[in-house]
Amino acid sequence: MTIYFYKVWQPYGCFSNFSLHPIEIEGVYWPTVEHYYQAQKFVGSDDAVIIPLIHAAPTPDEAAALGRCSTRKLRPDWEIVKIDVMRAAVLKKFLTHPEIREVLLVTGDEVLVENSPTDYFWGCGADKTGQNHLGKILMSVREEIRQLLFLTAITNS
Ligand SMILES: Nc1nc(O)c(N)c(N[C@@H]2O[C@H](COP(=O)(O)O)[C@@H](O)[C@H]2O)n1
Numbered sequence: 181m182t183i184y185f186y187k188v189w190q191p192y193g194c195f196s197n198f199s200l201h202p203i204e205i206e207g208v209y210w211p212t213v214e215h216y217y218q219a220q221k222f223v224g225s226d227d228a229v230i231i232p233l234i235h236a237a238p239t240p241d242e243a244a245a246l247g248r249c250s251t252r253k254l255r256p257d258w259e260i261v262k263i264d265v266m267r268a269a270v271l272k273k274f275l276t277h278p279e280i281r282e283v284l285l286v287t288g289d290e291v292l293v294e295n296s297p298t299d300y301f302w303g304c305g306a307d308k309t310g311q312n313h314l315g316k317i318l319m320s321v322r323e324e325i326r327q328l329l330f331l332t333a334i335t336n337s
Pocket residue numbers: 186187188196197198214217244247248294296299302314
């Protein structure tokens with residue numbers, strides 16, 4: 181059975197990048213994966229001045245609004261690096277927070293889909309034909325964590 185998620189207040193809301201699960205990356209704490217992801221769009225760009233504003237945004241929606249401003253200049257390699265950036269942040273989130281790691285692991289081998297009606301890259305879009313990269317990242321993070329737990333168990337046995 182496919183598991184659909186989207187908004188944080190809906191079932192499996194902890195899979196959303198907007199869920200309030202802080203992460204620390206390279207010594208910096210970010211309130212949500214969304215804050216981190218949106219800020220990374222501007223690392224090394226002419227508009228890097230926006231990064232502290234995204235970091236300080238009171239909500240992930242405000243961080244996303246700042247990062248989505250179409251007049252700002254994204255880093256030149258953004259399209260190349262964005263999936264790796266997102267995966268690193270999502271992995272960190274589920275390594276950091278044991279209660280949501282458990283929710284992820286309990287989904288077993290079910291297909292996970294970000295049910296965004298507008299996003300055909302990270303989600304499945306309105307007609308379910310989207311690429312669902314966030315769902316794919318969550319499934320690959322789930323597999324990586326399973327392998328890490330297995331290796332830890334056999335090392336300690
Ligand atoms: N608008 C919105 N609300 C939510 O609650 C969401 N989960 C999302 N999806 C996330 O938006 C991010 C993509 O942002 P860009 O379009 O690349 O700026 C990504 O984290 C999606 O998972 N959107």
